Amino acid sequence: MFQVLLCGAAIVTLSMGIRHGFGLWLAPITTERGWTRETFAFALAIQNLAWGAAGPVAGMLADRFGAFRVLIIGSLMYAGGLVLMGLATSGLAFTGSAGVLLGMAQSGTTYAVVYGVIGRNVAHDKRSWAMGVAAAAGSFGQFLMVPVESWLIGYAGWQNALFVLGCAALFIIPLAFGLKEPALASGTGQPKQSVGAALKEALGNPSYRWLTAGYFVCGFQVVFIAIHMPSYLKDKGLGPEVATAALMLIGLFNVFGTYIAGSLGQRMPKKYILSTIYALRSVAIIIFLFAPLTPWSVYLFASVMGFLWLSTVPPTNAIVAQIFGVQYMSMLGGLVFFSHQIGSFAGVWLGGLLYDATGSYDIVWWISVALGVFAALANLPVREAALQRVPAAA
Incomplete structure (x- = not known):
């Protein structure tokens, strides 16, 4: 178990750490290439969409053949995508590299694949805690990589910084050996299922649908803030060092938030943890928008949001495993x-x-608030009890 946690956390540290600082590239790339912010934002939006679309496929392959092969392919695609992102000279090429290729790479090197291995190798009574540990350790990468990426951009230029990160992404390959499973267990104490039956069962489950709806909000909020907050702060007259420090604080407090959420998931209903997280996000955003904007108000907001940042990940994945078991956990987690x-x-x-249309991010901030309230309510009907499957008649 220790090897799985150590290598899994290191992989997530690297893969999530690299992408956490992408917002730092918005200003230098759009300035040098003469692109609008929408061009950059659209490519990153496609990246997230490609990541999500490829996630269930990567998860299914990891469930079927093991995470090791998926991680190696994902590492190679990650490295190639970062290099091509630096070489792209048109919006279309930038979308293909920073968007499609990097998104597919992240689907095979992040939580869904790693958590599938953890789920199969950690006992049920420690699963939520183990996921919290992996997420917390991975969150440290977000804290660590932001100053590194900021320094690389300033010292070597934004293009060379991407080339260096491309080389760093290849370190996922040796780490993948620590997640190489000798054989995937075919039995989990429950009747065997086909992929189609597992999908039909999950999609027909109301709790799974509510969980999925709530997770939409998580993605909306965290990626909007991660990508656009540096530019938002720049527009308000704050220096780039404030944005860098804010992203670092998000990563740092994310360590504590994810670990605590995973640990609490062993002691109390996870749906209440999720509901509380989403509600507190909305409260934090409202206070941030009404408070005077200073470096210290930014740091306080970043710390609070960091604590709530990916703390949704351990309880969400633990609920999926608790309801449906671990046989198709990577696939079902990838679908959520x-x-x-x-x-x-x-x-x-x-x-x-909306920034290009209105010259302001205000509308999107308030959309984030409304969605947070929705997600807080959406998680309350979730039932965490394991499904009782009846073997098919001969």
């Missing part, structure tokens, strides 16, 4: 995550679109 990424697409793209 698809909803998250549709929300991410909407958040990052609407941020650029």
